[in-house]
Amino acid sequence: MDQKELAFFRDALNQNLDEILQKGQETIEDMTESGETYADPADRATAESDRAFTLRLRDRERKLIKKIQKAIKRIDDGDFGFCVACGDDISIARLKARPVTTLCIACKSRQEEEEQNRGE
Template identity: 80%
Template sequence: MDAKDIEFFRKYLNQMLDEILRKGEETIEDMVESPEVYADPADRATAESDRSFTLRLRDRERKLIKKIQQTLHRIDDGSFGICEECGEDISVERLKARPVTTLCINCKSRQEEEEQVRGE
């Protein structure tokens, strides 16, 4: 992978990180605002369900933050784009689809097949 690709991924990952952090801040702001009063219990239940869904999304994004930070570290140490299992290069197309991946498509496919056999 050339320096141009590396810089593309560094910039892309930092943009992802900024966007996740911005959404998190907006969620906190929305939750801190004065609570709304609902005349209908069904409206309140819908609002609570929406809030719960948003919190689950933010929790998933919190986990993604860690993966992004690890990926940025791999960019810095020169191991980005190299499969952790077989040591081969991970294709740029795969990295564009899932920039935080640590496995090439062949190793990931094999891992998923093994998980299916074990029933995970």
């Protein structure tokens, strides 16, 4: 992979990271500012459900932050774009679709098949 492609992925990963951090900050601000009281228990239940859903999303994004940081480190270390299982190149198309991936299509397919056979 050439330097131009690596720069593209670094920029995309950093932009994704910035967006996730911004959403997290907005969620914190929304939750600290919303001192709403609800007369109707159904409204309160809906608000609590929405809040719980938002927190689950932020938790998933927290996990994605770690993957993004690891991908940026792989760029720095010169390991980005190589499958950790077989060592082959990961296709540019796959990296564009999921830049945090560490497996090529063949190895990921094999992994999913093994998980399915184990019943996971």
